Amino acid sequence: MRCQICGSHFEPGLSSSLPFCSPRCQQVDLGRWLNEEHGLPIEPGEGGEDALGADVGNDTQWT
Numbered sequence: 001m002r003c004q005i006c007g008s009h010f011e012p013g014l015s016s017s018l019p020f021c022s023p024r025c026q027q028v029d030l031g032r033w034l035n036e037e038h039g040l041p042i043e044p045g046e047g048g049e050d051a052l053g054a055d056v057g058n059d060t061q062w063t
């Protein structure tokens with residue numbers, strides 16, 4: 001099997017980070033994916049506070 005990140009050949013049975021050869025390469029792939037996400041104009045804090053506020057409001061109503 002060939003690692004998509006570093007291009008080295010490895011035994012799939014010996015890797016715990018398929019389809020990559022090592023956790024390191026898995027992290028590299030994750031980093032690339034996150035970098036693409038960061039290209040979008042999103043403000044994470046705003047959405048998170050909204051979701052938390054809704055949860056608290058529901059709890060108050062039910063109590």
Ligand SMILES: [Zn+2]
Nearest residue numbers: 003006021025
């Ligand atoms: Zn690799």
